[in-house]
Amino acid sequence: MHPDRAAAAAALPVRRAVPALAAALAGHGAAVLAAPPGTGKTTYVPLALAGLTPDGTPGEGRVVVLEPRRLAARAAARRMSWLLGERVGGQVGVTVRGEHRPGSRIEVVTTGVLLQRLQSEPELDGVGTVILDECHERHLDADTALAFLLDVRAALRPGLRLVAASATADTGPWARLLGDAPVVETAAALHPVETVWAPPPRPLPPPHGMRVDPALLAHVAATVRRALTERDGDVLCFLPGAGEIARVAGMLSGPFEVLQVHGQAPAAVQDAVLAPGERRRVVLATSVAESSLTVPGVRIVVDSGLAREPRTDHARGLGALTTVRASRAAAEQRAGRAGREGPGAVYRCWSEAEHDRLPARPRPEIELADLTGFALQAACWGDPGASTLSLPDPPPAAALQAARTTLRAIGAEGPDGRVTDRGRRLARVGVHPRLxxxxxxxxxxxxxxxxxxxxxxxxxxxxxxxxxxxxxxxxxxxxxxxxxxxxxxxxxxxxxxxxxxxxxxxxxxxxxxxxxxxxxxxxxxxxxxxxxxxxxxxxxxxxxxxxxxxxxxxxxxxxxxxxxxxxxxxxxxxxxxxxxxxxxxxxxxAASLLARGEEVAWRDGDVVARRVERLGAIELDARPLPDPAPGLVAAALAEGLRTEGLALLDWTPAAVALRERLAFCHAALGEPWPAMDDESLLAHAGEWITGARARRRADLRRFDVAGALRNLLPWECAARLEEMAPERIEVPSGSRVRVDYSGERPVLAVKLQELFGWDAAPRLAGGRVPLVVHLLSPAGRPAAVTADLASFWGEGYRAVRAELRGRYPRHPWPEDPAQAVATRRVKPRR
Incomplete structure (x- = not known):
């Protein structure tokens, strides 16, 4: 190590953990390093494991440091090269997309670069140790790279050493993935950080989509100005994206420099942020600055409390970033940036009560992101379903299925589920499979x-x-x-x-x-x-x-x-x-989405039959279809009924009565008697509407509904319908009286004189359900209701006779109705 920088490295807290880490790797081959931001885990540990520090214990081969972001990879390589008194590309190199300066002892790479390398050279010849930095951030590529490295270590390179480096103390999952690896912890050397709760003066709506309330951005800018007047040191302000950074930068002016740091910031700006400034600075940054970068001079953090997460609508094929509340873990990471060089303060643009309601930690990217690239990586690795990969969290089944469907559509995955030669070529391009x-x-x-x-x-x-x-x-x-x-x-x-x-x-x-x-x-x-x-x-x-x-x-x-x-x-x-x-x-x-076919559908009260050409859901051309298949017509009619209801049909009294009889049989006897409620009839409309030679609303009015309902009956039910639920019943007078099945119980409404001598009404549904008798006066008005005629003749008849015999003297009112002859006639006039 360059002697002029040795003093700076000696002050790093992680230096005291190097012997324990080296021992863990020597004994187990893998270890978890828990070291808070600013302790040197990203820069000092790789140098030590490569034998480039006084207390270093080099292993065999080069050290590869895996970073989730290009900005962090470049910064780590520059910092380590500075400690050695060199430029990047000497003993310490960097490889990111668009930049390749390999180092002889240490190489810092992004997760995407390592995944590409593992697919083409899984043995990682010449590499002795891989350090997965910032694994707690749970980026999808980082999780995938760890799973691949575990496979390599198990099958090809048992001597490959792995270090999972995390800025949090939640090390259990990583230790288990690495085979119950030892955990080496380094205490933080942070100075005290005072928390200042600085919510907006009035409640603001929560974020949705990509939009951030302009009032919140104005409040963040005001909080930055307040912090500059109340505290010393540079300000690091966290915002969700580049757009918000630009808007807040436009609200700030004064005797200070404003720097904008995000994933697309020019390299010159990134370099300027990582070097001490000549005057006071305000650094506006996305979450890229939470744990991967050390910004010198910062003693104040202003936190908007917002972050961006991916969201994928698999059903619509849409994916985008969305603005969310930052987790409590992220808030702690951000606050720690204020205490790296001395006592500092964090201004949180939300209340303490809101802080308690924040999620504990961010959701892993594998739960949220489009998995098409991951699915292609897994397929090229030989595990299309990702069923054997040692991942911290499994991929959601629906999202993985949607990703594999996309791979099949672009020819990357074959019918057998395996990756094709075309798929391997697509993977080598190094961009999303669609691109x-x-x-x-x-x-x-x-x-x-x-x-x-x-x-x-x-x-x-x-x-x-x-x-x-x-x-x-x-x-x-x-x-x-x-x-x-x-x-x-x-x-x-x-x-x-x-x-x-x-x-x-x-x-x-x-x-x-x-x-x-x-x-x-x-x-x-x-x-x-x-x-x-x-x-x-x-x-x-x-x-x-x-x-x-x-x-x-x-x-x-x-x-x-x-x-x-x-x-x-x-x-x-x-x-x-x-x-x-x-x-x-x-x-x-979009040739794969082109489709031609016959379309018969219900539209605006008609069955419309066409020959249609479509591009997915887009109609390109349509021509009339003169003779559609009867089955398609029936399906369209059924759809019309489901859309507009059974009132489209002409429910004649006969059809209504038959439906009521069948409903009674279903209620009393169950299956196989069909249900007759609206929901059931509409659900099976395609069965009983078959044969309707109808194309328009008017045609349906002529449809034989009663005949269609009879067609729903299995043959054994059709043969017993009259027995189980007779349409009419013959009473002692000789009349055949219609049974009313519209209520909860079947009803026989008949004049009292027609039932003389009848001691019991028949039971329906094979004797299961008694018939309720409505006894009518000679004028047809209800006089009594009973389900037990014998009891009525013995007890209730006297009261009815006393009330009605004077009013209807021409009708018989015998004292003993059980022995009288039933009649529907009146007495002859004298």
Whole structure:
């Protein structure tokens, strides 16, 4: 180690843990290092394990340090090289996408780089130790890399040493994954940090989607100004994204320097943040600065309390970042930045009561993200279902299934579930599988260079303020002017990398055709066609352009949507970046979604039969179908009934009566007698509506409902219907009286004189249900109700006779009705 920097390294708390860590690796081959931010775990430990410190204990081979972010990887390599008095590329190197400066003893790489290396060279020849830094952040690539490394250690390199380095004390899961590995802990050397609760003056709505309330951003800026007046030292302010950083920066001015740090910040800004400033500084940063970077001079942290997490709508094929409340663990990480060089303070822009309600820790990315890239990595590794990988958390089944469906659609996974040769080639491109597919297939149509330029543009978020016209953004990047200033260098590096991927030769076209084809190849389900009030994407999701955008003013018929999200509570997606295409481009790029067929459906009271051509959910062409199949017609009629209800049919008295009899049998006897309630009839409408030669609402009014209901009866029920639930019953007078089945119990309503001599009414449903008799007066009005005629003749009849005989003298009122002759006639006049 360079003697001028040895004193700085000697002050790092993690130095005291190096002997224990070396012993753990010597005895077990793996260890978990728990060391809070600022203790030196990212910089001193790799140097010690490579034998580049006075107390170092080198193992065999080089040390590879795995970082989740490019910014953190570059910073770690620079810091270690500074401690050695060297430049990056000597004994300490760095490899990230677009930059490769290998070191002879230590190499700092991003998780994506290591995954690519493991797929092509799983033995990791020449590597003795791999350190997985910031594993507590639970990035998907980091979890995947650890699972692959555990496989390598078990099957190919038993001597490969693994260190899981975490900034939190929650080490149990990592120790178990590493085979009950020893845990080496380092106490924090942080200075005290005072907490200042600084909520907004009035309650603000919670974040939703990507939107952050402007009032909160104004309050954060005011809190920064307050902290500058109340405390000494530089300010580190945490905000959820680059857009919010830019807006807060615009609200700050004074005798201090404002620096903006995020994943897309220029390298010069990143370098300036990591070096001491000549004057007081305000560093506005995303969560990238929580634990991976040490910013010198910071004694104050202002925390907005917000973070960004991925969200994926697998049903609609939409994925985006969303703004969420930061967890308590993240808040502690952020606060610790104020106490690295001396006593400090954290200003939290929320209340202490709100803090207690925050989630304990952030959710792992594997639970939230699009898993298509992960699924391809797992398939190339030989485990398409990720069933044997030693992951901290398993992938959600639905998300993994959606990812594998996408892989099959782009030819990366075969019918047998295994990765194809095409899939392996897509994985080697080093971008999302959708973009890799667009690069390889698009190069044949528009040329490799043009395809690489558009794919490079799609591989990162577009420049802030660039608008929603992707072609215009692409042209600005080619010119090198605004809005591409901060992106142009990275974009050019990525274009060079992608263009060297042995791409097929192809033609060309104007900018819209080239960009549109590449976007549509990457996201075929997002091809969209104009309709009233917006657009319909091939996935079936409605979409809208922002008011006032350049694309909205042009109102093109077809779009290829590159970036879209669905705001909370909205049924439609919001188009953030798209390109104008024509129908031919849509058909070419989304050919897998083209379908032709016969469509018979219920629409506006009619059965509409057509031959239809569709691109997913988008209707391209339709022609009348003169003679549709009867089964399709029946299904459409059934759908019409389910949509509009049974009132579409003409329920004649006979049909109503039959339905009531069948409902009685189902209630009394159960299966196989069919249920007759609306829900059941509609659920099985396709069975009993079959044979209806109907195409319009008026035709259904002529449909024989009673006949259809009889057709629902199994033959054994049809043969016994009259026995179980007779339509009419013959009474002693000879009359055949209709039974009313509309109530809870069947009812026989008959004049009292017609039942003389009848001591019991019949029981229905095979003797299970007694018939309720409504005894009527000669005028047909109810005189009595009974289910036991014998008891009525003996007890109730006298009262009825006394009341009615004077009113109806021409009707017989015998004293002993049980022995009288039933009649429906009156006495003859004298």
């Amino acid at each position: 890799a597919r667009a690069l390889l297939d698009g190069a044949r149509e528009v040329g490799g260079r043009a395809a690489a330029e558009v794919v490079a543009l799609l591989s990162e978020p577009p420049p802030r303020g660039a608008g929603d016209d992707l072609t215009a953004v692409w042209r600005a990047l080619r010119r090198g002017g605004r809005p591409a200033d901060a992106h142009a260098a990275r974009w050019r590096d990525e274009v060079r990398r992608l263009a060297n991927a042995d791409l097929p030769a192809g033609g060309g076209g104007n900018d819209d055709r080239v960009a549109g084809l590449i976007v549509a190849l990457a996201f075929p389900e997002r091809v969209a066609r104009a309709r009233r009030g917006g657009y319909l994407m091939a996935s079936g999701t409605g979409a809208e352009l922002a008011d006032g955008s350049a694309l909205a003013a042009a109102r093109p018929e077809w779009l290829a949507v590159a970036v879209a999200d669905r705001p909370a509570g909205s049924a439609s997606a919001r188009i953030r970046l798209a390109v104008v295409i024509d129908e031919d481009t849509a058909r070419l790029a």
